[in-house]
Amino acid sequence: MAILLLAEHDNRTLSDQTARALTAAREIGSEIHVLVAGKDANAAAGEAAKLAGVSKVLLADSDALANNLAEPLAALIVSIAGGYDTIIAAATASAKNVMPRVAALLDVAQVSEIIAVVSPDTFKRPIYAGNAIQTVQTTDAKKVITVRAAAFQPSDAGGSVAIEAVQAAADPGLSSFVKDAISSSDRPELTSAKIVISGGRALGSSEKFKEVILPVAEKLGAAVGASRAAVDAGYAPNDWQVGQTGKVVAPQLYIACGISGAIQHLAGMKDSKFIVAINKDADAPIFQVADYGLVADLFDVLPEFEKAL
Amino acid sequence: MKVLVPVKRVVDFNVKIRVKPDNSGVDLANVKMAINPFDEISVEAAVRLKEAGQATEVVAVSIGPAKAEETLRSALAMGADRAILIETDDTVEPLAVAKILKCVADTEKPGLIIVGKQAIDDDSNQTGQMLAALLGWAQATFASKIELGDQKAAVTREVDGGLQTIEVKLPAVVTTDLRLNEPRYASLPNIMKAKKKPIEKRIAADLGVATAPRLKVLKTEEPATRKAGIKVTSVGELIEKLRSEAGVL
Numbered sequence A: 001m002a003i004l005l006l007a008e009h010d011n012r013t014l015s016d017q018t019a020r021a022l023t024a025a026r027e028i029g030s031e032i033h034v035l036v037a038g039k040d041a042n043a044a045a046g047e048a049a050k051l052a053g054v055s056k057v058l059l060a061d062s063d064a065l066a067n068n069l070a071e072p073l074a075a076l077i078v079s080i081a082g083g084y085d086t087i088i089a090a091a092t093a094s095a096k097n098v099m100p101r102v103a104a105l106l107d108v109a110q111v112s113e114i115i116a117v118v119s120p121d122t123f124k125r126p127i128y129a130g131n132a133i134q135t136v137q138t139t140d141a142k143k144v145i146t147v148r149a150a151a152f153q154p155s156d157a158g159g160s161v162a163i164e165a166v167q168a169a170a171d172p173g174l175s176s177f178v179k180d181a182i183s184s185s186d187r188p189e190l191t192s193a194k195i196v197i198s199g200g201r202a203l204g205s206s207e208k209f210k211e212v213i214l215p216v217a218e219k220l221g222a223a224v225g226a227s228r229a230a231v232d233a234g235y236a237p238n239d240w241q242v243g244q245t246g247k248v249v250a251p252q253l254y255i256a257c258g259i260s261g262a263i264q265h266l267a268g269m270k271d272s273k274f275i276v277a278i279n280k281d282a283d284a285p286i287f288q289v290a291d292y293g294l295v296a297d298l299f300d301v302l303p304e305f306e307k308a309l
Numbered sequence B: 001m002k003v004l005v006p007v008k009r010v011v012d013f014n015v016k017i018r019v020k021p022d023n024s025g026v027d028l029a030n031v032k033m034a035i036n037p038f039d040e041i042s043v044e045a046a047v048r049l050k051e052a053g054q055a056t057e058v059v060a061v062s063i064g065p066a067k068a069e070e071t072l073r074s075a076l077a078m079g080a081d082r083a084i085l086i087e088t089d090d091t092v093e094p095l096a097v098a099k100i101l102k103c104v105a106d107t108e109k110p111g112l113i114i115v116g117k118q119a120i121d122d123d124s125n126q127t128g129q130m131l132a133a134l135l136g137w138a139q140a141t142f143a144s145k146i147e148l149g150d151q152k153a154a155v156t157r158e159v160d161g162g163l164q165t166i167e168v169k170l171p172a173v174v175t176t177d178l179r180l181n182e183p184r185y186a187s188l189p190n191i192m193k194a195k196k197k198p199i200e201k202r203i204a205a206d207l208g209v210a211t212a213p214r215l216k217v218l219k220t221e222e223p224a225t226r227k228a229g230i231k232v233t234s235v236g237e238l239i240e241k242l243r244s245e246a247g248v249l
């Protein structure tokens, strides 16, 4: 039977995370339908229709679907679930919100944040902040899966398939959207950037964070991340947090500045290709995973680094 | 309004766990256990609602071994009024936890259930959403702010691009994120008082909920390890290595 892939989008553009989840879906089966649920999301559906390996795009359009509210979105997915034996999505905030609701409504388990497909019913997933990797086999007839996007390469564009309209399910009317405070920036998205530079508690203030980290990010075309300590202290916004309970990234280059390297932080970045650590404590645990460590005061070396680039 | 707070007994977040050499699981013998950090945040949120006069009673509930009583005592010491322990020595997956919690909610009839966003052992991030689905209630996940109104709550949620505020009808399920609050330390007198607070105990198997696991764990392995690289002594050397050795600049 077919696979339903829930697309991540902002009604205009399709997230690169969907192309990555598609790669996981293609390892499970070949008939893949992408569901684009939103309001006036034709452009995002158009992008999905071009991805290689997609058989069909389903576009559901309704006001209730405009803001990723869990209840109407889950109702929609459940209403079409009968035709699928696998329902899959990249583990974005939106999918983490809705997919377990779908799984419970279908009375099946969810397999969260898979990092490898062993066979169509067997997957690898990290537990304990990535300190152990479990191989699990589902026994449910229907599978609900979220994918750790950083563990899969994005599928390329290459196809061109039909976009079919599907009816939105009735909105249960349990919740309503009030407002978004979404940060906009010209920098690349954290989860798909080739280079990420992150700052920790050592930065000391949001002003210093901006003054010292951002110029280097600009020069490198890098996305900016942060440790939980930096976010909690208000030096960086919540959506920059990298780690067990933040975003998981695996860029070509990860530069950790003034971050000690707690297991919860490592959980979000230790699969990066190259890791640079800048820390004035030579014994900081971050150096145990760094390819290149520089024991120094970040306030001295980051401006120097920026100038030398 | 009554607030129900599920709390899970998990390995303390400071412990670096070890995988058993035969790949049959994680070695939990003699490991320090604690209340799941997100559940501590939930208890704090519930107790603050009570202190603000918006909640009348805070009930903590845990599903797990007899020792989960310790976890419930920590919740009681923080200010929960009473607790319920649903005992089982089996592994209970999020779906089964949600089904058991639904049973508890059906009798307790809370106006709000505050669940942790994620248990730091299985890292599933499922239970609250599943519970909301089973109850047919609204859900507001990853909350960094909860404002109770009349029969409704405005919840600010941590999402990928920043923050989203939604309004949910009550009763509802809210799951807590790290920035919601900073949990208090229980004072010694409150720890003593908690010893006398009631804990109702029930056996999971008696609830008539199907809890058999849906996932078969075939093996548990160590992750690929990274070895420490080299220390560079200057910015110049770092840039040179990144250019010529790593080829990433």
Ligand SMILES: Cc1cc2nc3c(=O)[nH]c(=O)nc-3n(C[C@H](O)[C@H](O)[C@H](O)COP(=O)(O)OP(=O)(O)OC[C@H]3O[C@@H](n4cnc5c(N)ncnc54)[C@H](O)[C@@H]3O)c2cc1C
Pocket: A199, A200, A201, A202, A226, A227, A228, A229, A230, A241, A242, A243, A244, A245, A246, A247, A257, A258, A259, A260, A261, A262, A263, A264, A265, A268, A278, A279, A280, A281, A284, A296, A297, A298, A299, B013, B037, B038, B120
């Ligand atoms: C449930 C739970 C979930 C969590 N989830 C996450 C998560 O997702 N992501 C995350 O990051 N953390 C997470 N944490 C928190 C984690 O345990 C650590 O507390 C946090 O990562 C520490 O942040 P830090 O490294 O910035 O701060 P610190 O540990 O305080 O480290 C600061 C570092 O900066 C160095 N330093 C200070 N001044 C300078 C200077 N001038 N120049 C250079 N170096 C300097 C110090 O030597 C030190 O190593 C979580 C914790 C819990 C309990």
Ligand SMILES: Nc1ncnc2c1ncn2[C@@H]1O[C@H](COP(=O)(O)O)[C@@H](O)[C@H]1O
Pocket: B006, B007, B008, B009, B036, B038, B039, B061, B062, B063, B064, B092, B094, B097, B114, B115, B116, B117, B118, B119, B120, B122, B123, B124, B125, B126, B127, B128
């Ligand atoms: N055995 C349990 N007992 C009580 N609450 C639980 C249990 N398992 C999970 N929960 C709750 O569900 C949340 C999310 O867990 P999970 O879905 O496993 O990541 C936890 O933070 C708890 O609030």
